[in-house]
Each structure stands twice: as C-alpha cells, then as structure tokens.
Amino acid sequence: MFYGAFILKKSDLSLVITEMNNKLECPLWHGEVNCIRRFYELPKETRPNTKDCIFFSSHEPCSLCLSAITWSGFDNFYYLFGHEDTRDSFEMPHDLKIMKEVFNCEPGSYNKKNFYWKCYSLKDMIKNCIEDENERKEIQERINKISKKYEEMFQIMKNYDSFKFSYL
Structure with a gap:
C-alpha cells in the first residue's frame, strides 16, 4: 500500500x-519510519528541530510508527x-490486530494526547472544526477523491505477491 508521510515547518508550512x-527494501521502512529516517539524513545544520515541525501521515500510525x-x-x-479505514477499505487489519494482541489495546484506545505528542484525525477535524457547510463539503469531496484513488491503487497492488503480508 502507499503509506506515506511528510514533515512541514510550523512557521510557514513549507515542506x-x-x-x-x-x-x-526493509519491512521496517513504513511510510512514517522511512520519512523520519530521511529527515535525520538531512544535514544537521539545515534540519529543523522536531518541535518546530508538523508531522503528517497518510494513515493512522501503527505501533512501530x-x-x-x-x-x-x-x-x-x-x-x-x-486504523478502521485501513482495516475496512484496504483489507489490512494488521495494525489493529497487533495493538490488540501485543498491547491489549482496543481500536482507537491508545492515548492520543500524552506527555510526548498530540495526534489529530484530519477527518475529525473537518467534521468538528469547519463550520461552513459548503467548505466542509468541498473538503470532504477532496478526501473522497483521495480515498477512491487509494482504493484503485489497492485493487491493483493486492494482486502482487510482494504486496502480501504473509508474515503476519
């Protein structure tokens, strides 16, 4: 699947x-981990402090991420x-299964605001923070297009053996 992540500067939202x-290449290079790895490969003198950045992931991070x-x-x-989208739309229940089996953690029950970080669902933010109904509809339509594109890619990718998660 095409899991990805990007990091922006908080000050100006530049990439x-x-x-x-x-x-x-490596089963540990999930989108978020691979992004963090590459972030730390940037020259230290030009790399922003993590506290000055926004971290965005295409999918709710798994326990590794x-x-x-x-x-x-x-x-x-x-x-x-x-996680539920990943399970239901992309037939990949692994994140939820690992959280349940390894950490005895029910879906969505990890602490989303804690000492280390706060996490935010973009879909929840749109639902709860955008008051203008037309603007909310427009953004939801964009998300629906992105979701449809992901589903199309998933249908193509699931036919490849290299895509299978046989080790899980």
Whole structure:
C-alpha cells in the first residue's frame, strides 16, 4: 500500500521532506519510519528541530510508527485514514490486530494526547472544526477523491505477491 508521510515547518508550512513506505527494501521502512529516517539524513545544520515541525501521515500510525514518532521528538502528528479505514477499505487489519494482541489495546484506545505528542484525525477535524457547510463539503469531496484513488491503487497492488503480508 502507499503509506506515506511528510514533515512541514510550523512557521510557514513549507515542506521539509516527504517519503513513502519501502517494505521491499526493509519491512521496517513504513511510510512514517522511512520519512523520519530521511529527515535525520538531512544535514544537521539545515534540519529543523522536531518541535518546530508538523508531522503528517497518510494513515493512522501503527505501533512501530507511533514509537518512531515518539523517539524522534515530534510533538504532534496528523493523519487522514484511521486504523478502521485501513482495516475496512484496504483489507489490512494488521495494525489493529497487533495493538490488540501485543498491547491489549482496543481500536482507537491508545492515548492520543500524552506527555510526548498530540495526534489529530484530519477527518475529525473537518467534521468538528469547519463550520461552513459548503467548505466542509468541498473538503470532504477532496478526501473522497483521495480515498477512491487509494482504493484503485489497492485493487491493483493486492494482486502482487510482494504486496502480501504473509508474515503476519
């Protein structure tokens, strides 16, 4: 699947880096982890402090990625597709299954505001923060187009053996 992440500067929302998953190279290179890896490969003198950045993930981070975000020092992250979207629309229940089996954590029950960071669902923000109904509809239509594109890519990708998660 095309899981990706990008990092923006809080001050002007300029792009610092963007990356996507690369599980064929290494199963640990989830979109978020790969983005963080590449972020730390930037020259230290030009790399912004993590506290001065916004971290955005296409999908709600799994337990591996939650840990990577935490250890990297980001104080926030935003995501578009939640764990349930990933399970239901993309037939990938692994994140929820791992959280339940390893951490005994029910779907969505991890602490989304804690000492280390706060996380935000973009879909919830749109639903709860945008008062203008026309603007909310317009943004929802964009999200629907993105969702449809992801579903189309998923239908193509699920036929490839390299896409299968047989180890889970």
